[in-house]
Amino acid sequence: MVSSTTMRMSDQREDQATPQALSNTAGFRSLRSHGVVARVETAPVKAAVEDFSFYYGDFKALKSISLPVHEKRVTALIGPSGCGKSTLLRAFNRMHDLYPGNRYEGAIRLHPDNTNLLSPGVDPIEVRMRIGMVFQKPNPFPKSIYENVAYGLRIRGEGNRSVLDDRVKEALQGAALWSEVEHRLHDPATALSGGQQQRLCIARCLATNPEVLLFDEPTSALDPIATASIEDLIHELRDKVTILIVTHNMQQAARVSDYTAYMYLGELMEFGETSQIFVNPTRKETEDYITGRFG
Amino acid sequence: MNSADIPVIRKIIQRNKRWDLIFAIAGFLALLLGVLTFLALFVQMAYTGWERLTPEFFTNFPSRRAAQAGILSAWVGSLLVMLVTALSAVPLGVAAGIYLEEYASKNLVTDIIEINVTNLAGVPSIVYGLLALGVFVYGFGFGQSILSAGLTLGLLILPVVIVATREAIRSIPLHIREAAYGLGATRWQVTRDHIVPYSLPGILTGVIIGMSRAIGETAPIITIGALTFIAFLPASPVGPEFPWLSFEWLKSGFTVMPIQMFNWTSRPEEAFQQNAAAAGFILVLMTLAMNATAIWIRYHVRKDIKW
Ligand SMILES: Nc1ncnc2c1ncn2[C@@H]1O[C@H](COP(=O)(O)OP(=O)(O)OP(=O)(O)O)[C@@H](O)[C@H]1O
Ligand SMILES: [Mg+2]
Numbered sequence: 001m002v003s004s005t006t007m008r009m010s011d012q013r014e015d016q017a018t019p020q021a022l023s024n025t026a027g028f029r030s031l032r033s034h035g036v037v038a039r040v041e042t043a044p045v046k047a048a049v050e051d052f053s054f055y056y057g058d059f060k061a062l063k064s065i066s067l068p069v070h071e072k073r074v075t076a077l078i079g080p081s082g083c084g085k086s087t088l089l090r091a092f093n094r095m096h097d098l099y100p101g102n103r104y105e106g107a108i109r110l111h112p113d114n115t116n117l118l119s120p121g122v123d124p125i126e127v128r129m130r131i132g133m134v135f136q137k138p139n140p141f142p143k144s145i146y147e148n149v150a151y152g153l154r155i156r157g158e159g160n161r162s163v164l165d166d167r168v169k170e171a172l173q174g175a176a177l178w179s180e181v182e183h184r185l186h187d188p189a190t191a192l193s194g195g196q197q198q199r200l201c202i203a204r205c206l207a208t209n210p211e212v213l214l215f216d217e218p219t220s221a222l223d224p225i226a227t228a229s230i231e232d233l234i235h236e237l238r239d240k241v242t243i244l245i246v247t248h249n250m251q252q253a254a255r256v257s258d259y260t261a262y263m264y265l266g267e268l269m270e271f272g273e274t275s276q277i278f279v280n281p282t283r284k285e286t287e288d289y290i291t292g293r294f295g
Numbered sequence: 296m297n298s299a300d301i302p303v304i305r306k307i308i309q310r311n312k313r314w315d316l317i318f319a320i321a322g323f324l325a326l327l328l329g330v331l332t333f334l335a336l337f338v339q340m341a342y343t344g345w346e347r348l349t350p351e352f353f354t355n356f357p358s359r360r361a362a363q364a365g366i367l368s369a370w371v372g373s374l375l376v377m378l379v380t381a382l383s384a385v386p387l388g389v390a391a392g393i394y395l396e397e398y399a400s401k402n403l404v405t406d407i408i409e410i411n412v413t414n415l416a417g418v419p420s421i422v423y424g425l426l427a428l429g430v431f432v433y434g435f436g437f438g439q440s441i442l443s444a445g446l447t448l449g450l451l452i453l454p455v456v457i458v459a460t461r462e463a464i465r466s467i468p469l470h471i472r473e474a475a476y477g478l479g480a481t482r483w484q485v486t487r488d489h490i491v492p493y494s495l496p497g498i499l500t501g502v503i504i505g506m507s508r509a510i511g512e513t514a515p516i517i518t519i520g521a522l523t524f525i526a527f528l529p530a531s532p533v534g535p536e537f538p539w540l541s542f543e544w545l546k547s548g549f550t551v552m553p554i555q556m557f558n559w560t561s562r563p564e565e566a567f568q569q570n571a572a573a574a575g576f577i578l579v580l581m582t583l584a585m586n587a588t589a590i591w592i593r594y595h596v597r598k599d600i601k602w
Contacts, residue, residue, distance in 0.1 A: 055480040125479050128477055139473070139474045141471060181527065
């Protein structure tokens, strides 16, 4: 099922790109800052999807997926509409638990503690506290900007006003929104533009320092300028947090991600370094999809 | 498309717009019918009862002489009964609605409960009266009291509150819920911080409808044995000594505005008809005041929630 050489779960930690692949990827490398190549080679695994299947009732939406998610790297999930990208992403913070009839098989292990996120013994609330999610459509609470960002801290029991103030500021700075909202923290969040709302949602996640951030097509509702600012943000964030992003935009995947997984009809077709997937895909289907001949 | 089509398009638009106009007129007439009927009744009552609307009318107990009869015991009774109704039906109804929407798993049992609740809203009020007579008055031994009456009316409007709560909760977008759960909130935190505040305006609308219905109810109140001639007030809820609150009033006999009205309309003397009209006028004002309060609260809640 998974054909890329980087997919052997036993040796993810040294899944170095072959010299040949690297030379092929010079074009992509030049898009990035120096030093990225070395980082890619040493990234440990933050989360490992192991033989994971998912059912919406009787419908098997994901078929034994195995996939490493490297620490402090951006992993992009691409593939045609309906292939199961969102389904996989939402499994990472147990969103599927909110609706009846959904069923998991297999495991998603979060390192370093090796917790299986999907195990019935693991509280989904604990999972969601460790893993934040940014949705396709900006979904701020109908409250003030401040309260939106502070909410994650409040449910963790943080009541100290000055701590909250600091963390809210930090998170908004982290999401590159602070300068725009610093004087209107108590205005309703819905008064912000779509791009600002999306950055607010990112700040809301950042405030609680999640280990992994999930993005489900975070820019599909945004214009090019807002999209660029979110992409810049993802660039900056990857030094701090592990990121998993679903996108329909091939350029975006190429621009922001270190690793790319190509999915098709609920299966993982290919996984590898973004440079390899885009320049030298192992499978014909991947190449067809990326080059727009299909999907 | 070429410009020769423009006259054709205009004609089509004109035809389509005709329905706009027809509906606007029909809707306006329907509205007018409702408003005018209400206004006619209201003005009629005000006109007939005008002379009786003196301060004494509010401070006098009922009397055999029409000119001295007042509505003191009736308006106090109505107020206290409504208090019990609100305090029982609102928390229970909201809690039940939240439970059904947010907590209960969707299965046959909840489906049956759902159908039952909806049907309860259509049960004639006299049936609630009979039920309350058996359960509250005799079963629990609350007697023919304000407590029994308040609980009866509370029961009566409970389905309305539950249905309104559920509808309000359902109108909260799924993605807001997911945002809150996604941050690691528990069900209770989502309920307390999001579900309840965002659905409050809708819940209040249900409460307004329910309370307006309850304040005018006569049948169940008569069934449980409200008196028509009450020349005393219930014990005061606040006392001079510790603990300063007293619940004696709950056990008191009582009458309410619609019963007082009903009593007066069944008298042959013309003067009592005037009293009835004046009392009706006040009853409508009480309902309007209640609605205004709820609308005011709703306005303030909405101000803090910006979708
Ligand atoms: N709640 C649901 N119940 C049943 N089937 C579902 C549900 N949600 C998604 N599916 C199905 O699961 C499959 C995967 O859906 P998913 O939303 O993960 O696709 P996706 O890759 O995110 O697509 P898109 O790019 O359009 O967002 C689809 O066939 C879809 O019809
Ligand atoms: Mg999707």
